[in-house]
Amino acid sequence: MRLLLAGLLISTISIVSLQAQEIEKIGIPGLEEILAANEDQLHVVNFWATWCPPCVTELPYFEKLSKEFSSKGVKFILISLDFPSQIDSKLIPFLKKNKVTADVRVMTNLDYNSWIDKVDGNWQGNIPVTLFFNNARSIKYFHPSELSEKELRDLIIKYKLQ
Amino acid sequence: MKKYLYMTMAAIMMTGLLSAQSQYKAGDVASDFRLKNVKGEPVSLADNKDADGFIVAFWCNTCPVVKKYDQRLQALHAKYAPKGYPVVAINSNDPAVSPGDSFEKMKETAAKLNYKFEYLFDETQEVARKYGATNTPHIYILSWKDGKLVVDYVGAIDNNADDASVADKKYAEDALDSILEGQAVALTGTKAVGCGIKWKKS
Numbered sequence A: 001m002r003l004l005l006a007g008l009l010i011s012t013i014s015i016v017s018l019q020a021q022e023i024e025k026i027g028i029p030g031l032e033e034i035l036a037a038n039e040d041q042l043h044v045v046n047f048w049a050t051w052c053p054p055c056v057t058e059l060p061y062f063e064k065l066s067k068e069f070s071s072k073g074v075k076f077i078l079i080s081l082d083f084p085s086q087i088d089s090k091l092i093p094f095l096k097k098n099k100v101t102a103d104v105r106v107m108t109n110l111d112y113n114s115w116i117d118k119v120d121g122n123w124q125g126n127i128p129v130t131l132f133f134n135n136a137r138s139i140k141y142f143h144p145s146e147l148s149e150k151e152l153r154d155l156i157i158k159y160k161l162q
Numbered sequence B: 001m002k003k004y005l006y007m008t009m010a011a012i013m014m015t016g017l018l019s020a021q022s023q024y025k026a027g028d029v030a031s032d033f034r035l036k037n038v039k040g041e042p043v044s045l046a047d048n049k050d051a052d053g054f055i056v057a058f059w060c061n062t063c064p065v066v067k068k069y070d071q072r073l074q075a076l077h078a079k080y081a082p083k084g085y086p087v088v089a090i091n092s093n094d095p096a097v098s099p100g101d102s103f104e105k106m107k108e109t110a111a112k113l114n115y116k117f118e119y120l121f122d123e124t125q126e127v128a129r130k131y132g133a134t135n136t137p138h139i140y141i142l143s144w145k146d147g148k149l150v151v152d153y154v155g156a157i158d159n160n161a162d163d164a165s166v167a168d169k170k171y172a173e174d175a176l177d178s179i180l181e182g183q184a185v186a187l188t189g190t191k192a193v194g195c196g197i198k199w200k201k202s
Helices: A001-021 A027-036 A052-073 A084-097 A149-159 B003-020 B065-078 B103-112 B126-131 B171-180
Strands: A025-026 A042-048 A075-079 A104-107 A131-133 A139-143 B034-038 B053-059 B088-093 B120-121 B140-145 B148-155 B194-196
Touching: A001 A149, A027 A042, A027 A075, A042 A052, A052 A075, A052 A149, A084 A104, A104 A149, A131 A149, A131 B171, A139 A149, B053 B065, B053 B126, B053 B148, B065 B088, B065 B171, B065 B194, B088 B148, B103 B120, B140 B171, B148 B171
Parallel strands: A025 A104, A042 A075, A075 A104, B053 B088, B088 B120
Antiparallel strands: A042 A131, A131 A139, B034 B120, B053 B140, B140 B148
16 A cells, blocks of 8 residues: 555655646757757747647647648747746646647747847747748748748748658 | 849839838837827827837736836936926737736836826837837837937847846846936847737737
8 A cells, every 4th residue: 555655645745746847948059959950851840829729829830730741851840939037837737638749849938128129139028929941951941920821831832852 | 134124023022021010129110100009099200299218018907027117118218208208108909819918917017106107008019010029028219310200129128027136137227327318328239038019819
């Protein structure tokens, strides 16, 4: 019985710690590293938040197409702009509830003006936005608003390695 | 010859489109407008004869970032309206896309939060388009100069949406303090994460 309890406790702890590890927090250096990736492949970086209804609408398209295209050399990163005070209360439960398996990171630097232009000079700070790039081939396309599933698929097909 | 004409026409049309999307920046002359407030009365900036300028805030009822800044916008009005710079908030969201941003809901929000500043409905979205506002919240500080409304600052209120107490760059206050001291505004534009304005589906 004691063993069972201990086992339960250990598995509970490991689940909790797994959850805590689920989401990587990044600051400006982490963002710069993502943007500077020079593997010869298409990178699709979406900026979103759980508090943004159009972001939540398009998230399943990213989830679905990341499953479809990850094996075809396309790398997806979803950067959440949820407030740091709401990572545990909103973001992680949201990801769990919606069974999001895509690579989600959370940007914890709130001094937005110091990094928005690093993503794209045309970005006004509205979300969702999506950046498509392959630095090895000098490909860069910034999409300044939400995407339908078809638009996202078409853009991936347009910019990925043929 | 005809080809040139078409090309020129296309170029003019393109320029028109581009300029329609561009955003006011410091030094530009801003347009006045006539929009109804939550009492249903039409309001223009020029109606306020006591103001030396305005803190025009593209705003709404629903955006969580706006909610984070609610107290801060009210504090700006309390501090700067007596100094000649009242807040004028404008909701440009299309209620068909964002039902919580209807005129009725604006009335409720203004009453509930006890807004002391004008809260206006930009039903046609013409003002947001003209100003080049993209987000809520999105702040434009304007000053009367020789009968014209000149833009002094465009952007965020400060640099921490989540927690006012740790914001260490108070962009809007710094700009207003400089204006009131007759100094040049050091930082005339900033960018910040916010909710995109909910445009009408064309």
